[in-house]
Amino acid sequence: MASSYIISFALVACTLFLMSGTSSAQLNHNFYSKSCPKVFDVVGSVVRAAVAKEKRMGASLLRLHFHDCFVNGCDGSVLLDDTSSFTGEKTARPNNNSIRGFNVIDDAKKKVESACPGVVSCADILAISALESVLALGGPTWQVKLGRRDSKTASLAAANSGVIPPPTSTLANLINRFQAVGLNTKDMVALSGSHTIGQARCTSFRARIYNDTNIDSTFAKSRQATCPRATGSGDNNLAPLDVKTPTYFDNSYYQGLVSQKGLLRSDQQLHNGGSTDSLVETYSKNPKTFFADFAAAMVKMGDVRPLTGSAGEIRKNCRVPNS
Numbered sequence: 001m002a003s004s005y006i007i008s009f010a011l012v013a014c015t016l017f018l019m020s021g022t023s024s025a026q027l028n029h030n031f032y033s034k035s036c037p038k039v040f041d042v043v044g045s046v047v048r049a050a051v052a053k054e055k056r057m058g059a060s061l062l063r064l065h066f067h068d069c070f071v072n073g074c075d076g077s078v079l080l081d082d083t084s085s086f087t088g089e090k091t092a093r094p095n096n097n098s099i100r101g102f103n104v105i106d107d108a109k110k111k112v113e114s115a116c117p118g119v120v121s122c123a124d125i126l127a128i129s130a131l132e133s134v135l136a137l138g139g140p141t142w143q144v145k146l147g148r149r150d151s152k153t154a155s156l157a158a159a160n161s162g163v164i165p166p167p168t169s170t171l172a173n174l175i176n177r178f179q180a181v182g183l184n185t186k187d188m189v190a191l192s193g194s195h196t197i198g199q200a201r202c203t204s205f206r207a208r209i210y211n212d213t214n215i216d217s218t219f220a221k222s223r224q225a226t227c228p229r230a231t232g233s234g235d236n237n238l239a240p241l242d243v244k245t246p247t248y249f250d251n252s253y254y255q256g257l258v259s260q261k262g263l264l265r266s267d268q269q270l271h272n273g274g275s276t277d278s279l280v281e282t283y284s285k286n287p288k289t290f291f292a293d294f295a296a297a298m299v300k301m302g303d304v305r306p307l308t309g310s311a312g313e314i315r316k317n318c319r320v321p322n323s
């Protein structure tokens with residue numbers, strides 16, 4: 001009698017624990033230490049080779065992990081291809097003509113599968129690729145947690161719903177969107193430091209360089225030279241998110257914000273007279289503080305609503321659910 005009370009109490013407590021928060025106690029750094037001890041080496045060497053060939057690929061792979069995690073959790077959903085009967089997330093507004101790096105993930109998956117078949121999820125390969133990309137471009141390390149499983153589906157509607165904030169976001173919206181997945185304002189400012197690497201399309205920053213007043217005018221003019229005013233012309237022309245060192249993972253993104261050279265409207269929101277100005281200034285002066293906060297926030301982002309246990313599956317091909 002007494003023991004059944006204890007058991008049901010334990011079950012209720014356990015359920016409440018599992019339902020609370022977004023972080024996952026199940027993920028851990030050593031998840032594959034027996035089943036696939038070489039996973040970091042294998043994914044790392046594929047990513048390093050890809051970044052050596054094209055530096056921007058490091059940025060693209062980091063962003064894939066972000067776009068995976070913000071849409072129904074870090075579950076590999078962003079990797080699923082559209083089919084005749086299914087539309088995934090790849091053509092959603094934040095992704096269409098923008099996210100890239102799928103061939104690198106395919107290559108990593110193939111090599112991981114030949115080392116340890118059927119063991120490592122695509123969602124985990126994305127998380128490791130994000131770390132290896134940042135490392136390859138000179139950024140900080142962190143203890144990647146593993147044990148995520150892959151979704152059997154994806155959601156175009158969720159990817160389009162604003163959970164991934166648009167580049168026109170206000171500071172309040174940015175804070176909100178990160179809060180919604182359990183990331184606080186400091187995490188948001190630190191993770192935005194990802195824009196120290198990579199490129200954006202004209203369509204993402206046109207309104208800023210032609211219409212905003214909180215922008216350095218010389219900088220605006222130089223960006224206008226390759227991003228025509230009229231919608232539809234040069235929409236896919238690229239410009240670096242970090243004005244100074246777009247292929248180095250450093251703190252110069254924040255220095256750019258302090259001098260009103262943020263490329264996206266949303267970037268400049270972080271230093272525009274609001275509550276996050278002082279943190280941006282701290283990061284602009286102190287790369288070590290930025291690196292430490294970025295690393296901690298990447299671990300938190302990787303913890304957003306993963307599938308674990310027997311949920312989901314370990315996909316064989318990152319682009320299609322197992323049949």
Ligand code: HEM
Nearest residue numbers: 059060063066098165166167191194198199200201204266
């Ligand atoms: C704070 C809210 C954020 C907004 C509004 C935002 C928005 C954007 C936009 C509009 C682009 C350019 C896309 C294009 O024009 O094709 C971009 C690129 C990028 N974003 Fe973000 N982003 C945010 C946060 C993040 C986070 C949290 C990460 C990673 C942890 C990240 C990583 C990147 C990277 C690395 C690129 C360059 C990708 C490449 O060159 O392929 N962003 N972002």
Ligand SMILES: *[C@@H]1O[C@H](CO)[C@@H](O)[C@H](O)[C@H]1NC(C)=O
Nearest residue numbers: 090091092093095096097098
């Ligand atoms: C995605 O981009 C392609 C190529 O530019 C375009 O034809 C298509 O209409 C876009 N899809 C959506 C949903 O915006």
Ligand SMILES: *[C@@H]1O[C@H](CO)[C@@H](O)[C@H](O)[C@H]1NC(C)=O
Nearest residue numbers: 206207208210211229230231
């Ligand atoms: C700038 O703002 C004006 C007035 O709101 C608007 O009509 C125009 O389309 C904007 N231009 C760009 C490039 O966003």
